Amino acid sequence: MKSAAHQFPIAVFIFLAAAAALFGQGPAGRKTRNIIFVMTDGLRWEEVFNGAEASLTDKQKGKVDDVAALKKAYWRDTTEERRAALMPFLWSVVSKNGQIYGNREKGSDAYVTNGLNFSYPGYNETLCGFADARINSNNKFLNPNGTVFEWLKQKQSFQGDIAAFGAWDLFPYIFNAERAGFLVNAGYAPLTAIPQTPRLELLNRLKAETPRVWDDEPFDPITFYTAMEYLKEKKPRILYLSLGETDDWAHAGNYKEYLNAAHRADDYVRVLWETVQSMPEYRGNTTLIFSPDHGRGKAEHNKWRDHGEKLPDSKYIWIAFLGPDTAALGERSHIAAVTQNQIAATLAALLGEDYPADVPKAGKPIVDVLPH
Numbered sequence: 001m002k003s004a005a006h007q008f009p010i011a012v013f014i015f016l017a018a019a020a021a022l023f024g025q026g027p028a029g030r031k032t033r034n035i036i037f038v039m040t041d042g043l044r045w046e047e048v049f050n051g052a053e054a055s056l057t058d059k060q061k062g063k064v065d066d067v068a069a070l071k072k073a074y075w076r077d078t079t080e081e082r083r084a085a086l087m088p089f090l091w092s093v094v095s096k097n098g099q100i101y102g103n104r105e106k107g108s109d110a111y112v113t114n115g116l117n118f119s120y121p122g123y124n125e126t127l128c129g130f131a132d133a134r135i136n137s138n139n140k141f142l143n144p145n146g147t148v149f150e151w152l153k154q155k156q157s158f159q160g161d162i163a164a165f166g167a168w169d170l171f172p173y174i175f176n177a178e179r180a181g182f183l184v185n186a187g188y189a190p191l192t193a194i195p196q197t198p199r200l201e202l203l204n205r206l207k208a209e210t211p212r213v214w215d216d217e218p219f220d221p222i223t224f225y226t227a228m229e230y231l232k233e234k235k236p237r238i239l240y241l242s243l244g245e246t247d248d249w250a251h252a253g254n255y256k257e258y259l260n261a262a263h264r265a266d267d268y269v270r271v272l273w274e275t276v277q278s279m280p281e282y283r284g285n286t287t288l289i290f291s292p293d294h295g296r297g298k299a300e301h302n303k304w305r306d307h308g309e310k311l312p313d314s315k316y317i318w319i320a321f322l323g324p325d326t327a328a329l330g331e332r333s334h335i336a337a338v339t340q341n342q343i344a345a346t347l348a349a350l351l352g353e354d355y356p357a358d359v360p361k362a363g364k365p366i367v368d369v370l371p372h
């Protein structure tokens with residue numbers, strides 16, 4: 001009897017351990033084993049939560065040639081319909097099964113803490129978990145800070161591939177790619193790290209040969225489909241993708257292309273999500289994170305085009321989470337503010353790792369995103 005009583009808990013323990021291994025459960029009871037992290041540069045919370053803005057769907061203020069056509073695409077009478085027309089995946093699957101932070105009109109603030117409200121400081125804050133006064137320009141200088149990905153890569157407990165794809169050619173600097181030791185493919189650089197398929201060959205050709213509207217980044221589809229090729233071939237545990245057009249078209253004052261870029265970003269997130277759910281390596285154990293690097297100014301006086309230190313409103317962002325460990329609380333309202341410097345620790349915590357224990361200046365995880 002005595003020995004049986006002792007054996008029973010051991011048998012239960014072995015069973016639970018086997019079950020956890022079978023279902024790919026990570027440490028601390030987390031189901032998340034893989035992360036898909038998509039950022040789209042400078043997409044305002046205003047469009048994410050309210051859809052197309054009427055005052056900018058306009059010839060003068062938004063350089064819209066065919067106002068009727070743009071309204072047909074994105075204008076709807078209610079806020080709910082409008083935002084669903086602009087970002088259908090976010091406002092169906094993510095809002096139903098995940099969480100979305102940052103609707104200021106519903107008492108949910110999300111903001112960057114770096115005080116500069118532009119790209120390199122925002123990517124550094126997001127990926128490293130803290131603002132750094134030394135990161136004060138968008139110049140090509142190697143990040144002195146390690147990102148949470150570099151930290152994970154060095155951990156014994158984290159085994160697996162990490163890869164980052166960025167439209168913007170600054171990402172090899174932001175990640176300090178050589179030091180970090182994982183693939184960072186960005187800007188117009190061809191992807192040569194995996195076998196050349198006809199599809200990848202064509203993508204590399206398009207990268208090299210299509211006219212360049214911006215010297216520092218190609219159009220988003222080229223970056224996105226390149227990342228997709230890598231995902232299918234290498235099945236990384238962490239796939240990072242940063243899209244750039246939402247920022248570029250806003251700076252150009254082109255509201256139609258800005259909205260189209262936001263719409264495409266949402267659709268790329270959908271394709272990524274549906275693709276990973278169709279792959280046994282990822283199904284049921286992958287968490288998606290979706291956010292911008294900064295916000296933008298208000299529509300008045302064309303401030304929506306810009307962002308930065310002089311536009312305090314451009315510190316406000318939005319952050320979305322979808323995955324097996326995150327309660328389906330949908331669009332968050334009337335809650336404490338969350339900050340960009342919490343994303344890195346939240347990402348690590350989803351994988352069962354305590355990032356702020358090693359990097360005390362990093363923001364703490366957003367607790368509501370984690371299982372209780």
Ligand SMILES: [Zn+2]
Nearest residue numbers: 042247251307
């Ligand atoms: Zn910008």
